[in-house]
Amino acid sequence: MSTLLVKNIHTLITMDDERREIGNGALFVRDHVIEQVGTTDALPATADEILDLQGRHVVLPGLVNTHHHFFQTLTRAVPAAQNCDLFNWLKALYPIWSNLTSEGIYASAQMAAAELMLSGCTTASDHLYLFPNDCTLDDEIRAVQDIGLRFHASRGSMSMGESQGGLPPDALVEKEPDILKDSLRLIEQYHDSDRHAMTRIVLAPCSPFTVSPDLMRESAAMARSYSGVRLHTHLAENKSDVDYSLEKFGLRPGDYAESVGWLGEDVWHAHCVQLSDRAIQKFAKTGTGVAHCPCSNLRLASGIAPIRKMLTQGVPVGIGVDGAASNDASNLLQETRTAFLVARVRDCDAAAMTAREALEVATRGGARVLGRDDIGYLAPGMSADFIAFNIDTPALVGSHHDVVAALIFCQPPSVDYSFIHGKKVIDQGHLMTIELEPLIENCNQQAAAIVG
Secondary structure, three states: OEEEEEEEEEEEEEEOOOOOEEEEEEEEEEOOOEEEEEEEEHOOOOOOEEOOOOEEEEEEOOOOEEEEEHHHHHHHHHHHHHOOHHHHHHHHHHHHOOOOOOHHHHHHHHHHHHHHOOEEEEEEEEEEEOOOOOHHOOOOOOHHHHHHOOEEEEEEEEEHHHHHHHOOOOOHOHHHHHHHHHHHHHHHHOOOOOOOOOOOEEEEEOOOOOOHHHHHHHHHHOOOOOOOOEEEEEOOOOOHHHHHHHHHHOOOOHHHHHHHOOOOEEEEEEEEEOOOHHHHHHHHHHEEEEEEEHHHHHHOOOOOOOOOHHHHHOOEEEEEOOEEEOOOOOOOHHHHHHHHHHHHHHHHHOOOOOOOHHHHHHHHHHHHHHHOOOOOOOOOEEOEEEEEOOOOHHOOOOOOOOHHHHHHHOOOOOOEEEEEOOOEEOOOEEEOOOHHHHHHHHHHHHHHHOOO
16 A cells, blocks of 8 residues: 655645635545545655645645536537537437447547546546447446546436437437346446445436436336446426426426436436426435536526525535537536536526535535545545645636635636546646547547548
8 A cells, every 4th residue: 555645735625524724734645545634744744655735736626527428529519519409409419429439439538538637527427328330338438447537437328219209310229128238237347336436337318308218217226226326317408308398298307207216315417407496396305416517508508507596405416517519628627617607697696606615516516416425525534536726827816815716716727736546647737647649639530530
């Protein structure tokens, strides 16, 4: 086992139960677990590895991304989809996504993970819901394991094509028995329910307009037969989503979710822009989580989710960057800042969300949504996932009186250091686990091949 000491931290934002912010802070890590948190003079003076930040950095828990579609990194800013709402955006992109290959899934996953990591993310959940040609979720899992991001891999699915009243083309959907068989295989092969796990599997039928109620129920039953396998889908993303639910099921989205067993502490839904007040109350009562994706919701003109109302009532809320083709970025700190801003705009209240509340949603909130008790704050016994921003940079000039709030108000462009599972993955702004230049070239080639 090895030890790591990070010392002389300008401000250590623990996000612990007391929400301590420690000046001249320090962290002592043994192997991949935090052993001590405090001031530099109170912690051990020696370790196998020492990082002296010389009072120039703020350190906080790694950010947690609760919703993404990594493969969409290859289809950013596609002209035919630039000015569309959700359903028309999907219809414009489905034919392009049908050209995806295994190599494209691997490369796009690494590119999305790299962008996330550089923006401060240390844990991400991704939702892969289409598998054309030779694509598998295994491709994505390999890619993320190789780059070193803590990962919740969501086995998405679409089973209802246009001929059955669904939105996607028939060529992109799978048979439900095949979906369930592969879901079982992935759980058995990859899911790790242990504390500090680096890889977990999520079952994630894509949406009410792409799968049957039977698949929702059977996926829930399968997930709940294993420890730590959670459930995820899109819900109430825009008004058309609500209209579809009313027409097909005679229920609003929140009621539909309840009818198929998709409420509970092991479930989280993406977007929830148009979630009714009654559904919000049910989410709060049952501990059902929400992945808030403000940039995508703004880009597709879906609306602004009532996050202040959800938080006030006790709904678990995390931040998600959503697909790189509807954001069109994978910058988690930017997404957190946007969540902070739109909460104020939605309620016409400059106090609707504070900068510290936004950081809490992006750390502790995301950890709760993903069902993790080992990430989201810095304390003894927690996973050694933390990030450091240099406060002596142009973006943070004039903000040293409150460097914590400045992370949100000012949004520094990238992290200086990042540690995941006790391993340094970003050093002075440079990603250490893969080479970016060949990856960028590969992704651009893959994008050109599928977009045409």
